[in-house]
Amino acid sequence: MKPIKIYMIDDHKLFINGVFSLLGDEPDLELVGYSLDPQDFLTQFERLEVDVYLVDINMPKMSGVILAEMILKRKKTAKVLALTMYDDYQHVEKMIKKGVLGYILKSANISELVQAIKRVSEGNRFIGREIQEVVMGQVEGLQNLEESPDIQKSKLTKREVEVLLLIIQEMSNKEIAEKLFISERTVETHRKSILAKTNAKGSLGLYKYAIQHSIVQANHLS
Amino acid sequence: MKPIKIYMIDDHKLFINGVFSLLGDEPDLELVGYSLDPQDFLTQFERLEVDVYLVDINMPKMSGVILAEMILKRKKTAKVLALTMYDDYQHVEKMIKKGVLGYILKSANISELVQAIKRVSEGNRFIGREIQEVVMGQVEGLQNLEESPDIQKSKLTKREVEVLLLIIQEMSNKEIAEKLFISERTVETHRKSILAKTNAKGSLGLYKYAIQHSIVQANHLS
DNA sequence: GGAAAAATACCCAGTTTTTGGTATTGTCAG
């Protein structure tokens, strides 16, 4: 059996290093890389060969919720495993709806993580032990989960989300154009589409929209 | 030299295991134990022989802030190193006031952590590299706090705060002018002053500033 | 393979914000 290729996205270097150190011994797993910055990661997404993506939710520039969506938009068959501190139903639901296969807490132990990775790599769903209670408590939600496995996605295209993220990092159209290697006109067009789709008024409105739709986290600002 | 005895309190098992796995190689360090539950930890506190306590802040049953206080109340000479994801000044300040010697982020790398542990074990203060900027940026604010307790919020004047609040409600200069019965020119002037004082870039930057300084709450959905 | 959607790019006119000035009136503490 070929080893499972694992890639991890989390803004906490110590955590990544720690988990990798723990997983290093596992014979069936191969740690192919990690990124501290979701945006950087997405730019090199196509070049990576990965079986299971471990994604955090709480990250400064981009929420793991939208990151999962972006990954699955680019690669429908991608196996995403959420690895996060959030033990509330809302986050589980959001992630599952985006199409992630697994959800596990940072308070889990290694064997559970390894188990989750293996299950997910085979295309199966895996919900962490501690999370299951929470999910069970929400019976209707659970039914929804089983019935509608497929993605509730935002109306924004992946490029538009990309541009939106740069806008709310306070970049001007010019800067965005340079960053994405496209014309300023194109950025203007994207901006127009985004404003139209979100019914937001300006960049401030876009930021509020982004917070409300879990595209970014409201707290720690970069 | 005797190895430094380290004890870690954090509710994330994976994180503890990971960090311990990383620190296991260090020759001068000895990992004497960990606890996932601050309360459990405190009950056996007296029986433990520890040099440096690594404490998380964000824990379910008890905040790390209180925990640090408890530790130092029981053992005045205890060396406590905060190891947390919170990169804001408020938390740093709280912890330092409780008497912790070090404050370092989970986004740090291992060498910085090791360095912090060693410094703290010698009774020195250690503030993480990324945190230092935050602390520096807040120094004036601190002075304001000490000197003039009446305006601890910000260096903005009453009127400026008033205008700021309207700006982040996405009103244009014109609308603000009408609302406040002043000239549009005046609003422009206020806007200028606000931008200058806050070092923000535009209305979006002002919103972020307002959130960070608790002038407004970022309203989350459920 | 072909239609639909997405991403790209351009034009233009208009609005808004930002920047860099100056200047007059209050107001309040020392």
Place this chain on the structure above:
DNA sequence: CTGACAATACCAAAAACTGGGTATTTTTCC
């Protein structure tokens, strides 16, 4: 009383953003 600061107001030019279009190329999906 006086000087510092706050609040008011104006001017003008530059930069950025908004909103109305059109149009080509690429990707994606059926």
